[in-house]
Amino acid sequence: MPQFAANVEVTHLPGIADPAGATVERALPALGYANVSQVHIGKTIRLVVEADDAAHARSEVDEMCKRLLANPVIEAYSIVIEALDPSQ
Amino acid sequence: MSPRIGIVVFPGTNCELDIAWAVEHLGGISEMLWHGDATVRDVDAVVVPGGFAHGDYLRTGAIARFSPVMQAVASFAADGAPVVGICNGFQVLCEAHLLPGALQKNAGLKFLCETTELRVETASTPLTSEARVGDLLRIPINHFEGNYVCDDATLARLRADDRVVVRYANNPNGSLDDIAGICSEARNVVGLMPHPERASDALLGSADGVVLLRSLLAAAGARVPA
Numbered sequence: 001m002p003q004f005a006a007n008v009e010v011t012h013l014p015g016i017a018d019p020a021g022a023t024v025e026r027a028l029p030a031l032g033y034a035n036v037s038q039v040h041i042g043k044t045i046r047l048v049v050e051a052d053d054a055a056h057a058r059s060e061v062d063e064m065c066k067r068l069l070a071n072p073v074i075e076a077y078s079i080v081i082e083a084l085d086p087s088q
Numbered sequence: 089m090s091p092r093i094g095i096v097v098f099p100g101t102n103c104e105l106d107i108a109w110a111v112e113h114l115g116g117i118s119e120m121l122w123h124g125d126a127t128v129r130d131v132d133a134v135v136v137p138g139g140f141a142h143g144d145y146l147r148t149g150a151i152a153r154f155s156p157v158m159q160a161v162a163s164f165a166a167d168g169a170p171v172v173g174i175c176n177g178f179q180v181l182c183e184a185h186l187l188p189g190a191l192q193k194n195a196g197l198k199f200l201c202e203t204t205e206l207r208v209e210t211a212s213t214p215l216t217s218e219a220r221v222g223d224l225l226r227i228p229i230n231h232f233e234g235n236y237v238c239d240d241a242t243l244a245r246l247r248a249d250d251r252v253v254v255r256y257a258n259n260p261n262g263s264l265d266d267i268a269g270i271c272s273e274a275r276n277v278v279g280l281m282p283h284p285e286r287a288s289d290a291l292l293g294s295a296d297g298v299v300l301l302r303s304l305l306a307a308a309g310a311r312v313p314a
Contacts, residue, residue: 017235017262019197068154071147071183073190074237 001050003084004057008069008077011042016074045069054081090117091308094131096161096177098123098141098152103174103285107137110288114298116305126156133170133214133308134161136177138230138283148191148233149179158184170214170307171277175231178269178279187272187279188246189238191231195262199232203294204282205257206268210250213271214307215278215300224257225296227282229268234281236263236270246270253278276307 012018018040025039051057058081070077093111095104097120108118119131123141128134141152152158158180165171165186173181181187194200208216208223219225238246243265246252253269261281269280284297 016237017193017195017197019193022197068150069146071150071190073182073239074192075147 001052002086004049004051004054005082005084006047006049006057006061007080007082008045008047008061008065009042009080010045010065010070010075010077011040013074013076048084054083057081089312090115091133091305091312092117092119092131093304093308094119094121094128094134096121096123096134096136096157098139098155098180100141100143101137101139101176103138103176103283106283106285107135107174110285110297110301111135111305113288114301114305116308121157123152123155123157126160128157128160128164131308132311133172133304134164135304136161136171136173136180137285138175138177141176141180144176147183148176149181149183152180153184162186165272165277168274168276169311170304172215172304173277173279174283174285175229175234175281178281179233181277181279186277187270188242189236189264189270191233191281192235192237193233194231194235194260196260200234200260201228201230202260203228203287204260204268206254206282207257209252209255210271212250213253213275213278213303215269215271215280215284215303216253217306218303219299223299225254225287225299226294227284227287227297227300228294229260229282230286231261231281234263235261236267236281238264249273251275254280254282 020041287294287297
């Protein structure tokens with residue numbers, strides 16, 4: 001069965017506290033970067049999934065996000081699916 | 089016969105002995121429930137204690153809900169039995185969808201370890217039956233992710249159904265509507281961030297948690313077969 005690499009990005013929903021992002025935002029000006037704002041720190045989850053095609057891979061990863069990888073009460077997520085070349 | 093209180097232990101749980109001490113101090117029997125065993129055995133109530141279940145990897149409580157014991161806890165709760173989640177246990181019960189909403193990072197972005205003043209908002213839960221509405225209790229918190237959040241519809245339901253169990257008198261962490269603890273629709277599942285077991289003897293600085301634990305023991309006792 002074809003393999004697909006999934007790149008899942010989990011971020012805080014707007015209005016949800018992001019202390020790590022806020023801390024980095026305060027630290028960057030100390031290095032001279034006074035022009036930085038809106039720093040957000042999220043999570044990247046990479047996985048490889050076997051599926052019939054990219055659409056199936058995506059819907060299965062979407063289900064994983066809803067059931068475990070993200071908490072929809074406080075987090076948003078996005079998914080990028082890429083077919084893996086079987087010859088590699 | 090004394091009520092048996094089951095205490096769920098995940099890898100990373102660290103408040104189980106405090107609960108056990110308080111339960112036994114108040115005349116109950118404590119029984120550890122290892123997370124890998126899919127049973128709550130013959131206990132009369134379950135406490136999901138504080139700590140860092142499964143290292144809080146991914147999110148607080150996210151992995152814990154897949155532990156075999158949680159299926160048994162869910163059936164036990166569905167049966168109407170008392171289930172109380174304290175601190176990390178509250179987070180686990182939210183992730184397990186036994187309670188609505190989630191606990192996000194504290195608004196002040198600090199880990200908080202201090203005594204808070206709680207107002208009892210309802211006496212009709214297994215954790216507050218022996219308290220009175222309006223009682224002020226001094227009980228410690230010890231958390232980084234204790235900032236309760238839920239959507240507007242959920243908050244409206246919690247308020248309308250009298251399901252906010254305790255509120256902070258001085259909101260320490262940004263929790264929505266000053267919420268420190270809530271209960272399920274059937275009222276038998278309660279989650280709260282403060283630690284009643286750490287206020288279970290005057291030597292600890294406050295014994296205000298005793299009324300809550302006594303309530304739990306009474307609720308558990310009501311299930312002991314005559």
